[in-house]
Amino acid sequence: MIQLLTDPQAWAALVTLTAMEIILGIDNVVFISVLVSKLPADEARRARSTGLLLALVFRIALLFCLTWLIGLTDPVLTVYGLGLSWRDLILIAGGLFLLFKATHEIHNEFEHDDGEPEPARMGAAFTGVILQVAVIDIVFSVDSIVTAIGMAQQLPIMIAAVVMAMIFMYAASGPIGGFIHRHPTTKVLALAFLMLIGVSLVADGVGMHIPRGYIYFAMAFAAGVETINVLAKQRRAAQKARSRAP
Structure with a gap:
């Protein structure tokens, strides 16, 4: 451990x-911010904290299961000549879930159901x-940790990077969630981002990798x-307020 602290390559x-974990975590922050936007302020804060804590727990737990996680990249199913691993199947399922959720939320934004009381x-x-x-x-934890394994071999470094990224994401999630809550039009934009991310996850799952840089550029430009x-x-x-003032 002491050797890692004095090793420039480790730093x-x-x-x-x-x-990298922060960049990959942008997707997670956007998803959580969209989900909690309809909750009261106190519950939204609790949901945001709980969601990011779950993400941290899942990532650290997966880091302690490296052998099992590496095995997720071995093909377990062949569809039309395409070998799919458990990781691929998880990414495809997660991408389809994001597409469904984003479409459902966009529908709810414009087709309100007033049959159930708001409380x-x-x-x-x-x-x-x-x-x-x-x-x-x-879904995001599997994708993130599989990528991390290829970049660092020391478990303490990977855990420290995940914890630091989660601290940053927690600090950023509040302002992002508040901005989405104050400006409803940005929620539709965030849902469109989630649809892009869903498509990229499905594409990754079937072996057609879409560089995340393209998606993040589109997100940054639209934002x-x-x-x-x-x-x-x-x-x-x-x-208008100044013109109305006496």
């Missing part, structure tokens, strides 16, 4: 792996959010445009 691996709906939502977060945490729209809306509202 370089830690920084690189932490940065009852809120009361049932918290447990559902945690269960959905747990499911998608497993930039939406930020300009939000600022312009706030400026118009301020001008």
Whole structure:
């Protein structure tokens, strides 16, 4: 352990792996922020904390099962000549779940069901959010840790990188969730991001890797445009307020 603290290569691996875990964790943060956006503030905070804690637990647990995890990349099923491993099947299932969830949420944004009172709906939502977060945490954890294994061989480095990335994600999840809650149009944009991520997970599962850089560039560009729209809306509202002032 002391040798790792004095090894420049170990520090370089830690920084690189932490940065990679943060980048891969963006998907998780967006998903959690969208799910908790309909919850009351206190429950949203609890759901966000619980979701990220589950993600941390899943990642560390998988790191202690490296032999089993590496075995997930061995083909277990052949479909039309394409060998699929357990990792591939998990990614495909997770991608399809994201596509379903994003489509369902977009539908709910424009087709409101007023048949159930809002308090009852809120009361049932918290447990559902945690269960959905747990499911998608497993998908993102498998993808993240399999990638991490190829970048670092020392278990302490991988655990430290995962913990540091989760601390960063926890700090970022609050502002992201608050921004989505304050600006409902950004929720539809975030759901579109989840659809992109779902497609990329399915593509990875069937052996057609889509570089995440393309997806993150599209996300950053769209987020930039939406930020300009939000600022312009706030400026118009301020001008209207000044014009009404005596």
